[in-house]
Amino acid sequence: xxxxxxxxxxxxxxxxxxxxxxxxxxxxxxxxxxxxxxxxxxxxxxxxxxxxxxxxxxxxxxxxxxxxxxxxxxxxxxxxxxxxxxxxxxxxxxxxxxxxxxxxxxxxxxxxxxxxxxxxxxxxxxxxxxxxxxxxxxxxxxxxxxxxxxxxxxxxxxxxxxxxxxxxxxxxxxxxxxxxxxxxxxxxxxxxxxxxxxxxxxxxxxxxxxxxxxxxxxxxxxxxxxxxxxxxxxxxxxxxxxxxxxxxxxxxxxxxxxxxxxxxxxxxxxxxxxxxxxxxxxxxxxxxxxxxxxx
Numbered sequence: 001x002x003x004x005x006x007x008x009x010x011x012x013x014x015x016x017x018x019x020x021x022x023x024x025x026x027x028x029x030x031x032x033x034x035x036x037x038x039x040x041x042x043x044x045x046x047x048x049x050x051x052x053x054x055x056x057x058x059x060x061x062x063x064x065x066x067x068x069x070x071x072x073x074x075x076x077x078x079x080x081x082x083x084x085x086x087x088x089x090x091x092x093x094x095x096x097x098x099x100x101x102x103x104x105x106x107x108x109x110x111x112x113x114x115x116x117x118x119x120x121x122x123x124x125x126x127x128x129x130x131x132x133x134x135x136x137x138x139x140x141x142x143x144x145x146x147x148x149x150x151x152x153x154x155x156x157x158x159x160x161x162x163x164x165x166x167x168x169x170x171x172x173x174x175x176x177x178x179x180x181x182x183x184x185x186x187x188x189x190x191x192x193x194x195x196x197x198x199x200x201x202x203x204x205x206x207x208x209x210x211x212x213x214x215x216x217x218x219x220x221x222x223x224x225x226x227x228x229x230x231x232x233x234x235x236x237x238x239x240x241x242x243x244x245x246x247x248x249x250x251x252x253x254x255x256x257x258x259x260x261x262x263x264x265x266x267x268x269x270x271x272x273x274x275x276x277x278x279x280x281x282x283x284x285x286x287x288x289x290x291x292x293x294x295x
Contacts, residue, residue, distance in 0.1 A: 010082065015042035016054060017075045020068065021162070021294075024061050073295075080291060097126035100285045103145035107227040109133035111247050116292045124284055146282050147289065148271045161271045164293040167244040168263040172254040176237030184240060186260040190214050194239035197223035198230045211261055268293060 018028035019039065029036040047054055054068040064072060104113060109131050120127065132145055153161050173184070177194075184193050190213055197204040201220045208215055222239055224230045231251075234241035240257060244266055248254050270293070272286055 010078070012042045012046035012049070013075050013078055015039050016046055016068075017072070017079055019043060019055065019062060020064055020072050020075075021290075023063070023163075026060070076291065076294070096124040096281045096284055097128075098281050099128045099130060100147065100281055101130045101132060101145040102285070102289075103132040103134060103148040105149070105151075105227060106133045107231065107243075107247060108149055110228055111250060112293070116288060119292070120285065120288055123288065124281070127281060127285070129285075146272060146279075147286055149289075149293075150269045150271055151266055153267075153269050154271055158274055159271055160274055161269045162290060163267055164270050164290050165268050167246050167266045167268065169242055169244040169266050170248075170256050170263045171240050171258040171261065172234065172243050172248050173240045173257045174235060174237050174253045175255070177234070177239065178255075178257070180237065184257050186212055186258060190219060191216075193219060194221055195219050196230045196233045196239040196241045198227050198242070199223070199225055213258075 014032065015028065015038075018032050019025060022028045022031060025036050025039050025043075029039045032039070043054065050071075052067045052071075053065050054071070055062040056065055102109075102113065110133065113131055117129070120129070150161075153163070171184075181193055184190065195204070195208065195215065197220045201217060201223050204223075205215060205217065205220065222230075222233050224233070230241055231243060233239060235251065235253065242264070243254070245263075270286060270289055272282060
């Protein structure tokens with residue numbers, strides 16, 4: 001171990017991580033319970049110690065420099081280690097028990113959340129999870145769920161929301177579809193192609209035609225309010241579907257199509273009631289989801 005290289009303190013690294021995740025000095029100060037000048041001093045001290053510039057500042061917002069981007073994952077690993085030390089030292093990991101309800105869209109519930117369960121079981125073996133698979137917005141204020149994964153930031157002041165990732169999504173199809181209908185292209189006639197609609201066909205039609213696709217209702221033979229069903233219809237070769245790269249990479253039979261169209265950005269917000277600040281079990285699950293989804 002090169003002890004001489006460990007000269008900055010954890011508070012500086014924690015301030016760096018908070019500013020990077022909250023995207024502003026004031027928001028980072030709020031979540032850490034310190035003043036904004038304190039955050040500014042800690043960031044300045046860390047930059048001086050490391051001899052780098054970590055943030056670019058534009059008005060009230062900040063963004064990571066290329067150097068900051070290279071360092072952020074290492075600091076997240078430090079945060080995970082620090083959290084584990086705290087849990088182990090206090091015995092909280094074994095003491096945390098009870099039920100936590102998580103609300104998520106069905107595709108997220110089926111393919112994004114389950115891989116996190118082993119890590120959660122190791123941290124809190126007595127914790128129980130109820131995963132609500134639904135494509136409607138659960139009401140956290142009346143406790144339909146403790147934590148929700150949403151693609152839009154809530155406006156209610158009693159809710160705590162954190163942007164944890166921005167996934168890229170694009171058009172996908174399987175080889176069986178391409179063999180029958182051909183490779184769809186933005187410049188070609190689309191009258192023979194089929195698109196699987198998630199939810200309202202009119203809304204999907206309007207969105208896709210705005211991208212330059214010449215489509216009508218005849219291009220949407222199949223629709224479902226379940227994204228799992230939509231994806232399975234596409235997997236069996238009946239149409240083109242839109243999916244995030246995070247999930248699509250789990251299905252090697254799919255390949256991107258219509259690649260002339262830029263990928264869509266799908267934000268994911270973790271949302272919880274303000275009780276998050278006082279409930280250890282909810283906080284533990286919230287932090288684990290933040291860590292896993294932001295990777």
